[in-house]
Amino acid sequence: MRLHHLSLTNFRSLTRLDVEVPTGTIVLVGDNAQGKTSVLEAIFMLATLSAFNAESERELVNFFAAREPLAVARIKADFRHDDRPDTRLHHLEIRIIQEANGGTSRVRKEILLDGVKRKTNEVVGQFNAVLFLPQMMSIIDGSPSHRRRYLDLALAQVTPGYSDALATYTRTLEQRNALLKQLNTYTGPHAGDQTQLTYWDEQLTSLGARLIHARIHAIHEMEILAALTHRELTQGREVLRLNYQPAYDPLPPTHGQYQLKLDDPRDRTALPLEQIQKGFAAALQKLRREEIARGVTTIGPHRDELRFLSNGVDLGTYGSRGQIRTALLTLKLAEVHWMHQKTGHWPVLLLDEVLAELDHQRRTDLLTRVSTCEQALMTTTDLNLFAPDFVSHTQTWHIKEGRLSS
């Protein structure tokens, strides 16, 4: 992936930024609160089309511009899938539009790919990027929803149809839950119709099985890549494992012997999609009475869990800050290689303040790896954290109050 040009208007504090983006590594240097993270966030949004670092998209609109009845935060980019000149140049534009609506205002989003308006799901995966933010350590030690979101954003970028299946699954789940509540609350003329559940079960399990199937394979593939990287980043001291714990597990429970869930290296990669769906449907059927009583769908990808283990120890519970940070870095580097495997292109690597907490050896290892990427952007408050030799092979951008200079 090769980003050629980036232009931002009223995106957070970046009121106007317009820049040619060179190939190789770019180091973005600036004091705190000058807009470094916002630049990476904008580029990542070209890949995911949704805001990772904000509660709502409204936050992305420059708040001075937002005082006007109409304000538009705009991200525009020219990119190619690879660096060959005969590869097509694409133009992607994201507009976050805030407009007055009665006494309040509403926010909507428009996406244009090569000048044509598109839906989010049609554009996810056109541009690929991997983002490391220090606060993403919550992927490892935060709530399971952080891990699901992480997986979904990575999968949506490289798996055709994943983003669509996920959106439809989520809507189906809401409708199924509404029906379960209706079945348990009302009797008489307002009672829900149990036969309708059969329809929603069919929808939910067919979509859910696709998500589970994709997650099984993604986690398996990423684990292999992560294990290699982690061994190197920790000088052979730590073995990292990714342990998928699907809420509906298509493998039968292991009976007869006591086994810690975490020590359980279960290989689900041979399971065909149809078998997952059938099993999921049968499990829902068994749970039907209980789910009606509780008014909620208790199993399925919306409750999946993924744990990170170092030398058999769960990092989410027992990891030190340094260990978690290194594991997150491993995960992101593995993701870069995974996306390359899946798409044939290197994603743009975006690393926010990654060096500050690493020891000297890990810094050197990391910088060597970054240099192999086609394009990488790293932010720092202090250029001295980088080895002079590394800096001489990069472009340096300085950022002050949202303005760039070379």
Ligand SMILES: Nc1ncnc2c1ncn2[C@@H]1O[C@H](COP(=O)(O)OP(=O)(O)O)[C@@H](O)[C@H]1O
């Ligand atoms: N919607 C917005 N409008 C204007 N400024 C914003 C908006 N959102 C965030 N900011 C400000 O942008 C500044 C730069 O943020 P950030 O990109 O995180 O800087 P850095 O990474 O350089 O520390 C912060 O001071 C923040 O308050």
Ligand SMILES: [Mg+2]
């Ligand atoms: Mg920052």
